[in-house]
Amino acid sequence: MKISGVELLRLRMPLVSPFRTSFGTQEAREILVLRVITPTAEGWGECGALLDPVYSSEYVNGVADVLRTYLVPTLLRAGDISAHQVAPLLAKFKGHRMAKAALETAVLDAELRAHDMPLSVALGSTKDSVDCGVSVGIMDSVPQLLDAVAGYLDEGYVRIKLKIEPGWDVEPVRAVRERFDDDVLLQVDANTAYTLADTQRLAQLDPFNLLLIEQPLDEEDVLGHAELARHIRTPICLDESIVSAQSAAAAIKVGACRIVNIKPSRVGGYLEARRIHDVCEANGVPVWCGGMLETGIGRAANVALAALPGFTLPGDTSGSSRYYRTDITEPFVLVNGQLPVPAGPGIGVTPIPERLAEVTTAREFVRA
Numbered sequence: 001m002k003i004s005g006v007e008l009l010r011l012r013m014p015l016v017s018p019f020r021t022s023f024g025t026q027e028a029r030e031i032l033v034l035r036v037i038t039p040t041a042e043g044w045g046e047c048g049a050l051l052d053p054v055y056s057s058e059y060v061n062g063v064a065d066v067l068r069t070y071l072v073p074t075l076l077r078a079g080d081i082s083a084h085q086v087a088p089l090l091a092k093f094k095g096h097r098m099a100k101a102a103l104e105t106a107v108l109d110a111e112l113r114a115h116d117m118p119l120s121v122a123l124g125s126t127k128d129s130v131d132c133g134v135s136v137g138i139m140d141s142v143p144q145l146l147d148a149v150a151g152y153l154d155e156g157y158v159r160i161k162l163k164i165e166p167g168w169d170v171e172p173v174r175a176v177r178e179r180f181d182d183d184v185l186l187q188v189d190a191n192t193a194y195t196l197a198d199t200q201r202l203a204q205l206d207p208f209n210l211l212l213i214e215q216p217l218d219e220e221d222v223l224g225h226a227e228l229a230r231h232i233r234t235p236i237c238l239d240e241s242i243v244s245a246q247s248a249a250a251a252i253k254v255g256a257c258r259i260v261n262i263k264p265s266r267v268g269g270y271l272e273a274r275r276i277h278d279v280c281e282a283n284g285v286p287v288w289c290g291g292m293l294e295t296g297i298g299r300a301a302n303v304a305l306a307a308l309p310g311f312t313l314p315g316d317t318s319g320s321s322r323y324y325r326t327d328i329t330e331p332f333v334l335v336n337g338q339l340p341v342p343a344g345p346g347i348g349v350t351p352i353p354e355r356l357a358e359v360t361t362a363r364e365f366v367r368a
């Protein structure tokens, strides 16, 4: 398939409420969306990078630059290519996995639409709906947190994830455990906020029957997570540390994690995400689909991925209303704690032009 052009769209989408994590507070999402044009179909891809390099080293302006300067011109010059050739063609450029993921996804979406094949089918998904969890930010008070959790449980979410950081960890988790049924699936995400010196503090979370503790230590401290795992009972799940199937295999081998959060954006796309799924499944390691506050474009693709057999834990695949008053696609609405897997060709959704126009702050066309 020949790529005739790629459009970079910069969106600004206000969040329904501030989302606070150990690395800062998001009030709105600046999002880069890609539209790939080919003679037979168009494809869409959403980049998970944040405005600033605070979750990972990538950030929106940097992604836009590496796409216009290196990645898109390389594909435009490559002639007839398939989506599976994108990663090998771009491998000479080190890193920039979020930029590569968005571009590969848009090419894959165009290719699948041209062949009338849903992404879920192409990935080998086996379910037509997925259980959904929700990520709950750090709040100003425990009562405010309890009200938020009550609201999400009322909406039907089947798993609650609490953001934690030093000073906001044991007390809020204990309060949630004490207020809600012990059967509520509960996990925490530290976004690298702790060090091994905090081992005893983190061990105080063990009595609360958490599903997992996500990325307690620095993303490069894989051996530190293996050491921590010898001192706490709660299973460690890695997020920021897992950037490829190779890094997943290595982390599992050294005992750094018993669960993996797979985020297609972080690992370079859905094809690598599938490989990570396969590595984890081969090692008996459960996986779940993480999120980067995606619009319906990224959400649709994430839900398709979350329908793979190894995704045995509810993901951060919340409904559109978790973050946005109005999505740029038809909204994803939770029904009985689940979201339906899009059945249409490719990612199965397309942006609604009027809604896309409302939130688009810049458009840039990259030609050969």
Ligand SMILES: CSCC[C@@H](NC(=O)CCC(=O)O)C(=O)O
Pocket (backbone or CB within 6 Å): 019, 021, 026, 055, 134, 135, 189, 191, 239, 290, 291, 292, 293, 294, 316, 317, 318
């Ligand atoms: C702005 S925080 C994004 C990264 C964070 N993502 C979430 O907490 C889930 C976000 C979502 O529901 O999409 C994570 O580390 O897992």
Ligand SMILES: [Mg+2]
Pocket (backbone or CB within 6 Å): 189, 191, 214, 215, 239, 240, 261, 290
């Ligand atoms: Mg995380």
